[in-house]
Amino acid sequence: MTLLSFMVTLLSPEPLSDCRRPDVSKTTIAEFEELVLLAALRLGDRAYGLSITNEILSIAQRPAVRASVYVTLRRLEKRGLIETWHEAPEDAPHGKPRRFVKVLPQALALLRDSRLSMQRMWSGIEDVLEDVQ
Amino acid sequence: MTDTTRGLPRLAIAVLALTVPADWRHDIVRDLEESLADRRTNSRWFAxxxxWSQIAQFVMRFFFANLSDALNSGGVSRNGWAIDFKYAVRSIQRRPWASLMMIVTIALAIGSTTSVYTVVEGVLLRPLPYPQPEQIARVWEVREDWLRSPNVLFRSKASSIDPIAPTVFRWAEDGAGFKELGAYIDANYALRTGDGVWAVRGQEATSGFFRTLGLDPLIGRGLLESDDVEGAPRVVVLSESFWRDQFGGSGEGLGSTLNLNGDPHTVVGVMPSAFGGHPDQQSDSLLPPGKPQLWTPLGREARTGWKSVRVIGRLSEQSSLSNARTRLHAVQQLLAEERSAEDAAQTGDRGVRVVGLLDSMVGNVRSTLWFLLAATALVLLVATVNIANILTARGLERRRELAVRSALGAGSGRLVRGQLVESLVLVALGGGAGIATAWALLPVLLHSLPPGVPRSSEIGISFSVLACGLGVTAVTAILAGTLPALLATRADPQDAMRTSTRNATAGVGASRVRSALVAIEVALAFVLLVGAGLLASSYSHLWSQERGFDPAGIAAMWIEPDWDRYREDEAYNQFVQTLATQLNAEPNMRASACNNLPLSGLSSGTRITLEQDGSTTTEVRALLSVGLHNYREIMRIPLRQGRDLNLRDTRTSPFVAMVNETMAKSGWPNESPIGKRIKVDDSGWREIVGVLADARHAGLEHAVDPKVYLAATQSNRTTSEWVLRIDGDTATGLARAKEILAGVSPTSPVTRELLLEGTIADSVAIPRFRTMLVVGLAGLAALLALLGVYGMLTFAVTQQRKEIGVRIALGAHSSQVIRRIVATGLVTTGIGIALGVPIAWLAAGSVAPFLFRVSPSDPTTHLLMTGALLLTSAVAAALPARRAASVNPVEVLGDD
Structure with missing residues (x-):
């Protein structure tokens, strides 16, 4: 068995695990990732770690831990969903460059998918939700 | 504000660097600096x-992100876990001492934390075995005037006075925020059967007693309101175990009669054995040990009169403790208005105190147990730091190995996972040993618990805390175990190889982190050591307090006289005289009847009128001790002035008294009380004939109250305690005394007995327990800290072998090498102590309430502990230092 899987690994262009099950993490985005991406889109060319944290806090009214935002940004960049670059902003208090964030088209596609599936799930249950309220 | 422009502390950036990759670190630092500048304008401290909370979050979140990235990265085959496991076991075997040290550390930390927390949970946190126990409260009256009394005894008793039965029935009529109110007293019954007379422990209770506790009888009925009526038929409710003993538990027995205290009682019900029937375990010490076996109606005789009873109540749903207190106060006001002026003078101004039942039971051990738990948490912290230390050292040692494997193509996932598995294996082994330690430790701990600790019989090991302890150590082990591997995978392999090949100090930063960890361990251990030192010195002060009498060889027994026979004073006095004569006829025994033996937990205070200058009088409260003429001689209380009581002090001779020195000084300052007169209990004048040394009464830690000694022949107080001075074995002597009593009066059972030395030891059992445990924990912490020092230096010596070899080759003497290594150890310990001093100073407040005649900032203790730590750490440093001195330069330099 070990030998067999070893040979398969050698022959296979992708790692073994990827052959067996599709990696869900590549085709969907987690809720917090979605929040970060949406915040970045809303902020446009003023999107960076601190402003994204504040945007989630003020618009979504969710407590966002700064460290989580940064970890998520790094992960999104690794997945090729955002692009970051350093630039010194004009109003920089210390004159040091910031890392700005730009949402890439792949992310937009995922966000669109996510919104669509959510809308489908939401449709038809408005009555129920009103009852609950 | 110049502050606002300052950047992040260097330490913060260094800590961030542990897990946050460099390219993101700069952005995060910038972001934090900006926010910090805003915050600093408010308060530096909060900023x-x-x-630091932000730094901690960044470090943790990036750590787990890195870990998950590494584990998901390539090169991880499915059965890799098994290989990693084998590899981990081999690696643990290869470093047996370091591994053992870590396993022992985890085991001790988990074992001690679990067992101490288990006791805390069992005594303080576990709910009582009644339905909705949080609704049950204990109620006392408060004597406002006693709260201001100069006497220790009155002050200590002022806020826990049991009200008299009629008061409780009035409270119950009003409801006063309670759904049910019950009253009870512990009572002692003489059970007459065909085989003889037995002392049985029981309780007199009102019908509300069982209802308050929410308990239903097993068979028959409990006590009913009709039983509360004066002169109601005599009934009795039995405990399940007593019922089984008496009637074989066959459902029979209901309706039959038991002869209790000479009267027939009808058995009407049986309470289930789960019911202790004894919510207040600080019970009368006059009773036979064990749980109550039967209950008789209290209201039958005590509905009117002056009998004090204990009160419990079940709060109604809408009520609360404070609500009940307010309503009871109102009822008290009404009662006060109804009272006659004469009664009011005697009862004083009475408030109420309402406390949850559990609180009322555990009140006196609560602070001790929390204190111990805090001490244990400190030990856990020291252990955690130690684990981090050992694992960091391991990781550093492995940098070369990891670099080689990485260079040979091992994915970072493999490397990190290998370390993770190894850490987990160590934690599992340590945890297993820890559980075993807890199992072994708990019985020892329970055995050494002071006798007064409530519910200690119900304590079993707490698995929640076991899991918690394991969790803490596991997280530490995972962090400390995988961090070096994560660092290694980020490092440049070439660089790592070069560092290792040079074999020089493995990264100045890393060794600094290790020294800092060891210093923290030393600091925490120092705090515990100072606490232990303070407690030990306090305990020795307490124990060496002057007792004022000689407890060695003293036994005492309490007799329940057969009142049918001795109802008349004449008959009772005759009984006392006969018994005294027969006991004193024994060759090794001197005996005296008495009341309120010192340190036995019993006392009675009374009003004493002092005659001053022949005309004016003052009134004081004093303790009263009544005994036969030889009482002082038996107790060996030194006579300071005047004469002892003697056989010529009889009912017909002039009444006399002796006083203790405290009474003499407070009553007649600067003059001798001999020849002065006092009145006790509004009886006639008595002349003071002697002054005795102060004998401790309330406890070794309490000041001595004024005390008056009377001859039993000249007092109408009951003296049913017997104090015996026995030459030879006290227990044997006591048994002989009981035989003699059985001969004189077979129907008067002994209800309690004690050996005074043991009682004194018990009276300081809580401080002793506290001291013992903290000393043990401090020793453990110190041991762990010293292991830290030892481990740190051993590692340093291994890393610097080449450097040391060069020094020796260049002519360094071995003593110089030793001195250098020992100095490193001492400096680290010194830094730790310097860190510990302010912490100990801050923690002084928590230990202060437990100290007796020792200041929490006692310089001797601080110096002593500093010395001890420095000395032992020098010893711990000497071992690796000797190893360093024995380095052979030829061998070391030839290695490459």
Missing amino acids: MVWL
């Missing part, structure tokens, strides 16, 4: 707290 720093905020900053």
Whole structure:
């Protein structure tokens, strides 16, 4: 068995695990990732770690831990969903460059998918939700 | 504000660097600096707290992100876990001492934390075995005037006075925020059967007693309101175990009669054995040990009169403790208005105190147990730091190995996972040993618990805390175990190889982190050591307090006289005289009847009128001790002035008294009380004939109250305690005394007995327990800290072998090498102590309430502990230092 899987690994262009099950993490985005991406889109060319944290806090009214935002940004960049670059902003208090964030088209596609599936799930249950309220 | 422009502390950036990759670190630092600048304008202190909580979050989140990235990265085959496991076991075997040290550390930390927390949970946190126990409260009256009394005894009793039965029935009529109110007293019954007379422990209770506790009888009925009526038929409710003993538990027995205290009682019900029937375990010490076996109606005789009873109540749903207190106060006001002026003078101004039942039971051990738990938490912290230390050292040692494997193509996932598995294996082994330690430790701990600790019989090991302890150590082990591997995978392999090949100090930063960890361990251990030192010195002060009498060889027994026979004073006096004569006829025994033996937990205070200058009088409260003429001689209380009581002090001779020195000084300052007169209990004048040394009464830690000694022949107080001075074995002597009593009066059972030395030891059992445990924990912490020092230096010596070899080759003497290594150890310990001093100073407040005649900032203790730590750490440093001195330069330099 070990030998067999070893040979398969050698022959296979992708790692073994990827052959067996599709990696869900590549085709969907987690809720917090979605929040970060949406915040970045809303902020446009003023999107960076601190402003994204504040945007989630003020618009979504969710407590966002700064460290989580940064970890998520790094992960999104690794997945090729955002692009970051350093630039010194004009109003920089210390004159040091910031890392700005730009949402890439792949992310937009995922966000669109996510919104669509959510809308489908939401449709038809408005009555129920009103009852609950 | 110049502050606002300052950047992040260097330490913060260094800590961030542990897990946050460099390219993101700069952005995060910038972001934090900006926010910090805003916050600093408000408060520097809060800004720093905020900053460090942010740093901790960044470090943790990036750590787990890195870990998950590494584990998901390539090169991880499915059965890799098994290989990693084998590899981990081999690696643990290869470093047996370091591994053992870590396993022992985890085991001790988990074992001690679990067992101490188990006791805390069992005594303080576990709910009582009644339905909705939080609704049950204990109620006392408060004597406002006693709260201001100069006497220790009155002050200590002022806020826990049991009200008299009629008061409780009035409270119950009003409801006073309670759904049910019950009253009870512990009572002692003489059970007459065909085989003889037995002392049985029981309780007199009102019908509300069982209802308050929410308990239903097993068979038959409990006590009913009709039983509360004066002169109601005599009934009795039995405990399940007593019922089984008496009637074989066959459902029979209901309706039959038991002869209790000479009267027939009808058995009407049986309470289930789960019911202790004894919510207040600080019970009368006059009773036979064990749980109550039967209950008789209290209201039958005590509905009117002056009998004090204990009160419990079940709060109604809408009520609360404070609500009940307010309503009871109102009822008290009404009662006060109804009272006659004469009664009011005697009862004083009475408030109420309402306390949850559990609180009322555990009140006196609560602070001790929390204190011990805090001490245990400190030990866990020291252990955690130690684990981090050992694992960091391991990781550093492995940098070369990891670099080689990485260079040979091992994915970072493999490397990190290997370390993770190894850490987990160590934690599992340590945890297993820890559980075993807890199992072994708990019985020892329970055995050494002071006798007064409530519910100690119900204590079993707590698995929640076991899991918690394991969790803490596991997280530490995972962090400390995988961090070096994560660092290694980020490092440049070439660089790592080069560092290792040079074999020089493995990264100045890393060794600094290790020294800092060891210093923290030393600091925490120092705090515990100072606490232990203070407690030990306090305990020795307490124990060496002057007792004022000689407890060695003293036994005492309490007799329940057969009142049918001795109802008349004449008959009772005759009984006392006969018994005294027969006991004193024994060759090894001197005996005296008495009341309120010192340190036995019993006392009675009374009003004493002092005659001053022949005309004016003052009134004081004093303790009263009544005994036969030889009482003082038996107790060996030194006579300071005047004469002892003697056989010529009889009912017909002039009444006399002796006083203790405290009474003499407070009543007649600067003159001798001999020849002065006092009145006790409004009886006639008595002349003071002697002054005795102060004998401790309330406890070794309490000041001595004024005390008056009377001859039993000249007092109408009951003296049913017997104090015996026995030459030879006290227990044997006591048994002989009981035989003699059985001969004189077979129907008067002994209800309690004690050996005074043991009682004194018990009276300081809580401080002793506290001291013992903290000393043990401090020793453990110190041991762990010293292991830290030892481990740190051993590692340093291994890393610097080449450097040391060069020094020796260049002519360094071995003593110079030793001195250098020992100095490193001492400096680290010194830094730890310097860190510990302010912490100990801050923690002084928590230990202060437990100290007796020792200041929490006692310089001797601090110096002693500093010395001890420095000395032992020098010893711990000497071992690796000797190893360093024995380095052979030829061998070391030839290695490459």
